[in-house]
Amino acid sequence: xxxSLFNVFLISLFFxxxxxxxxxxFTVKEVPYTKLCSTKKILTVNGHFPGPVLKAxxxxxxxxxxxxxxxxxxxxxWHGVEQPRNPWSAGPEYITQCPIRPGSDFTYKVIxxxxxxxxxxxxxxxxxxxxxxxxxxIYPWLAEPLPFLEADHEVPLILGEWWKxxxxxxxxxxxxxxxxxxxxxxxxxxxxxGFLYPCSKSDTFHLAVxxxxxxxxxxxxxxxxxILFFAIANHTLTVVGADGHYTKPLNATYITISPGETLDxxxxxxxNPENTYYMAARAYQTGNITFNNSTTVGVLxxxxxxxxxxxxxSGSYPNLPFYNDTSAAFGFFxxxxxxxxxxxxVQISRRIITTISINLLRCxxxxxxxxxxxxxxxxxxxxxxxxxxxxxxxxxxxxxxxxVYGTRFPDFxxxxxxxxxxxxxxxxxxxxxxTEVKVVEFGEVVELVIQGTSLVGGGLxxxxxxxxxxxxxxxxxxxNYKISDEDPSSMYNLDDPPYKNTMTVPRNGWxxxxxxxxxxxxxxxxxxxxxxxxxGMNVVFIVKNGIWPNQQILPPPDDLPPCH
Ligand SMILES: [Cu+2]
Numbered sequence: 001x002x003x004s005l006f007n008v009f010l011i012s013l014f015f016x017x018x019x020x021x022x023x024x025x026f027t028v029k030e031v032p033y034t035k036l037c038s039t040k041k042i043l044t045v046n047g048h049f050p051g052p053v054l055k056a057x058x059x060x061x062x063x064x065x066x067x068x069x070x071x072x073x074x075x076x077x078w079h080g081v082e083q084p085r086n087p088w089s090a091g092p093e094y095i096t097q098c099p100i101r102p103g104s105d106f107t108y109k110v111i112x113x114x115x116x117x118x119x120x121x122x123x124x125x126x127x128x129x130x131x132x133x134x135x136x137x138i139y140p141w142l143a144e145p146l147p148f149l150e151a152d153h154e155v156p157l158i159l160g161e162w163w164k165x166x167x168x169x170x171x172x173x174x175x176x177x178x179x180x181x182x183x184x185x186x187x188x189x190x191x192x193x194g195f196l197y198p199c200s201k202s203d204t205f206h207l208a209v210x211x212x213x214x215x216x217x218x219x220x221x222x223x224x225x226x227i228l229f230f231a232i233a234n235h236t237l238t239v240v241g242a243d244g245h246y247t248k249p250l251n252a253t254y255i256t257i258s259p260g261e262t263l264d265x266x267x268x269x270x271x272n273p274e275n276t277y278y279m280a281a282r283a284y285q286t287g288n289i290t291f292n293n294s295t296t297v298g299v300l301x302x303x304x305x306x307x308x309x310x311x312x313x314s315g316s317y318p319n320l321p322f323y324n325d326t327s328a329a330f331g332f333f334x335x336x337x338x339x340x341x342x343x344x345x346v347q348i349s350r351r352i353i354t355t356i357s358i359n360l361l362r363c364x365x366x367x368x369x370x371x372x373x374x375x376x377x378x379x380x381x382x383x384x385x386x387x388x389x390x391x392x393x394x395x396x397x398x399x400x401x402x403x404v405y406g407t408r409f410p411d412f413x414x415x416x417x418x419x420x421x422x423x424x425x426x427x428x429x430x431x432x433x434x435t436e437v438k439v440v441e442f443g444e445v446v447e448l449v450i451q452g453t454s455l456v457g458g459g460l461x462x463x464x465x466x467x468x469x470x471x472x473x474x475x476x477x478x479x480n481y482k483i484s485d486e487d488p489s490s491m492y493n494l495d496d497p498p499y500k501n502t503m504t505v506p507r508n509g510w511x512x513x514x515x516x517x518x519x520x521x522x523x524x525x526x527x528x529x530x531x532x533x534x535x536g537m538n539v540v541f542i543v544k545n546g547i548w549p550n551q552q553i554l555p556p557p558d559d560l561p562p563c564h
Pocket of ligand 1: 527
C-alpha cells in the first residue's frame with residue numbers, strides 16, 4: 001500500500017517536473033532588430049523581443065539565473081509575484097539590490113503564493129524594461145478546476161512601445177535637458193508595429209483561430225508611458241482575470257490597460273470565418289502633453305477561411321474610444337470586480353494619504369528644457385524620491401547602514417490645498433528632494449489614499465504599482481478625496497473590489513487601496529509611467545518583521561550582486 005502510494009507520488013512528480021521547468025536561464029544580451037526601416041541593437045533575454053514566457057503552478061518556487069552579457073547594468077522584477085518574505089528577488093535597482101553588472105550573474109528565487117492567472121517579468125534598471133520583458137502564465141494545481149470555461153488555446157499578447165532611437169539615448173537626453181522624453185515611434189503587439197506604420201507590412205502580428213474554439217489571451221501592457229485601449233473587431237472580449245487574480249466574468253467590446261497591468265481575456269472564435277478582423281491598440285491620454293497617437297494593428301483570421309492567404313488589408317477595424325475619453329477608460333477599470341466576496345479587511349489600523357504630482361525644479365538661468373526653462377520632476381506627498389546610488393535600501397535596512405534613507409515619509413500631505421483646482425499657485429510646484437521611506441509594523445492593515453493633483457499641466461492619470469502585495473481597490477473617484485468626520489467607507493466597495501497590484505489614479509481624482517502588511521521586507525511603490533518613475537513619483541514601504549520565524553525576511557542569497 002505504502003509502496004504503491006509512493007509510486008503514485010513518483011509518477012505525479014515525474015509528470016509535474018516534465019510539464020513545467022523550475023530553473024530558467026535568462027541571458028541578457030544585445031541583438032540587432034530592424035523596425036520601421038531602421039536597425040538598432042536592443043537589450044534582449046536570450047536574443048528574443050519580447051522575451052520568453054515563464055510557466056508556473058500556483059504556489060511554485062522557480063529559479064531564474066540572469067546572466068548579464070550586455071554592456072549595461074540590469075536587474076529583474078517579477079511583477080505581480082508577491083514574493084513572501086523574499087524582497088531580495090524583488091528587483092528594483094538600488095531599492096532592493098545593487099545591479100547585476102556586465103559579465104555577472106544572479107539567480108532570482110521567485111516564490112509564487114496566492115497568484116492565480118497571469119503576471120509578468122521585466123527589467124527594473126533605468127528604462128531597460130522597454131525591451132526586456134515577458135509574460136508569466138500561472139496554472140492551478142492539477143485537480144483544481146478553473147472558475148471559467150477551459151480555453152482550447154492560450155495566446156500571449158504583449159502591448160509595447162518602440163523607439164527608433166536607442167532607448168538609452170532617450171533617457172540620457174531627457175535627464176540631461178530636464179524636459180519631457182521623446183515620444184515613441186510605434187506601439188507594438190508582440191513586438192510587431194503592424195501594417196499602418198511605414199515598412200511594417202511584414203511586421204504585423206497574426207492570430208489564426210479556428211471557428212468554434214475558445215482562446216485565452218494572456219496579456220500585459222508593457223508600454224513605457226502609455227495607457228492603452230485595445231479591441232478586436234466584431235469580437236466580444238470576456239475578462240476573467242486581472243493582475244494575477246480571478247475576476248467576475250466581464251464582457252467588453254474594448255478594454256483599457258495601463259502599463260504594468262495584466263489581463264486574462266477569453267475570445268470566442270464565433271464570427272464569419274470568411275472575413276478578416278483587425279485587433280488594434282492606441283493611447284488613452286488626458287492632459288495637455290504630446291504623446292504617441294498612432295495605432296498598432298494585428299490581424300485575426302480564421303484557419304478555415306478560403307481567403308486565408310489573400311485580402312489581408314481589407315479587414316474590419318474595431319471601434320476604440322477617443323484618446324481622452326476618461327469615462328470610457330474608467331468605465332472599464334471600475335467594472336472589474338473580484339470573483340470573490342468578503343475578503344477585504346474591514347478594520348484598518350492606519351490610513352496614509354498621499355498626493356501624486358508632476359513638479360518643476362528651478363534651473364540656473366532657466367536653462368532646462370521643461371516649462372519656462374525649469375526641470376520636470378514628480379513627487380508623492382511633495383517628496384521627489386531620490387534613488388540611492390551606492391547601496392540599496394534593503395541592504396541598508398538589513399545591515400543597519402546609516403545615511404542611505406530617512407523614515408519620515410508623512411502619513412498626510414504636507415500642505416492641504418484644492419488639489420484639483422484649475423489654477424494652482426506656482427509655489428506649490430516645487431517638491432522636496434529626499435529618500436524617505438514609510439515604515440509599517442508587521443500585520444498593520446493599511447489604507448492608502450492616493451490623490452492626483454493638477455499641478456503642472458493640469459493633471460494626468462497615473463498607474464500606481466506596489467511590489468510585494470496585492471491590494472484591494474476599495475474606492476476610485478474624481479476630484480478631491482473627502483477627508484471628513486464621517487466614515488469614508490460609505491464611498492467604498494468593501495464587498496468585491498478588484499485585487500490588484502497596479503491601479504490607475506484618474507486625472508484629478510483619487511483611489512483608495514487596502515492591504516494587510518504581512519509581507520516583511522522593503523517594497524517599492526511607483527508610477528508605472530517610466531518617465532514619472534525617473535522623475536521621482538515613488539515611495540518605499542518597509543514592513544518590519546513579525547515576532548515568529550515565519551514572519552521574518554529570509555536570509556540574503558549568497559550570490560547577491562555586490563554594491564560598489
Ligand atoms: Cu505617473
